[in-house]
Amino acid sequence: MKYKISQNVIKRLPRYLRYLDMLGKEGVLKVSSGELGRRMGLTASQIRQDLNCFGGFGQQGYGYNVAQLRDGVAAALGLDKRLKAVIVGIGNLGRALALNFRFEECGAELVAAFDVDPAKVGTQIGHTAVYHVSELESFIRENSVDVAVLTLPRERADEAAASAAAGGVAGIWNFTGDDLSETAPEVFVENVHLSDSMLTLGYYLRSDGGRGET
């Protein structure tokens, strides 16, 4: 399915998915735009506007069918197509993601991990085999890997991104803090800046209006 959706709506789709999953688990079958908005901290009209962008599953006065809307959001996110991912850098963060991150729930599958440490190469993290980084490019090419998750030190980020791009990944999930736009200009880079999140928290704690939720 294809939709024309604005950047801002796209950014909110994962949140819709989370809240709809939560409602589903609570056994809620129908939800009004007002109730969904209250939970998500958005106005009812904002909700209606967002959901209209990709088909509009609501009926005035009857609310949205939770399961149907959830599937619509999942389809809009493209979760029906599974992406192959590899993790590069099996330090603490890489290990945490390999063992605990629910790739399947994000429509992805973790197929391999890479590191430079001889003590790690040849072992397994959970069910995932660890290869040497020198094999990254050929592994990506031979296995049609879509996404490289970079969890290695910043100093090695450029090199790993270049190998991943040469192998043919379409996207990089970048935890290194390094700006990869020049290394891999043809690859889509999603940067995770945990410091932004901590700085935002700090801002609210220091300012007077500081209680609430993000």
Added chain:
Amino acid sequence: MKYKISQNVIKRLPRYLRYLDMLGKEGVLKVSSGELGRRMGLTASQIRQDLNCFGGFGQQGYGYNVAQLRDGVAAALGLDKRLKAVIVGIGNLGRALALNFRFEECGAELVAAFDVDPAKVGTQIGHTAVYHVSELESFIRENSVDVAVLTLPRERADEAAASAAAGGVAGIWNFTGDDLSETAPEVFVENVHLSDSMLTLGYYLRSDGGRGET
């Protein structure tokens, strides 16, 4: 210093800080709103509007003084006041944050870590001592801790959040995926949903327009 700043500008302040730090490291002394906008993917008028919110350090035709603007953004974020933080849950993610996250650069200081595992309690992670979670509430109270970083399993999130709130933290940096709004309604909760980031990446890779940067 106190400013009245909109939520959207606040959300962008950490990014301004990152880009200004980058410019500083490159030795750039002055930057125009156009050039800063090009780097950050914002329009020049957006930049001017944002920065006007907290004083406006630019001069038409001369650009912004990078160091001065950087300090202004840091002050707006309140980085001059240091926050005390503890990490609760020393699994892989907790360990990764304890060892690698630059708390100081976010105006915070990591003062202790907590876990339930007897093998971890009494040890140190880097320079940080690990205590038993049963001591969390009293430690927070006695040491005036501002922020609890929750990196423990979702099933234990509620309990830890309740202890942290009872001890008197003002904020929780929440990696558990659990919605803590009912457990700690008086505490500011900053949720980190890594799955949102991965879902966004997946969306762009699956849709046709998928190349770019976030």
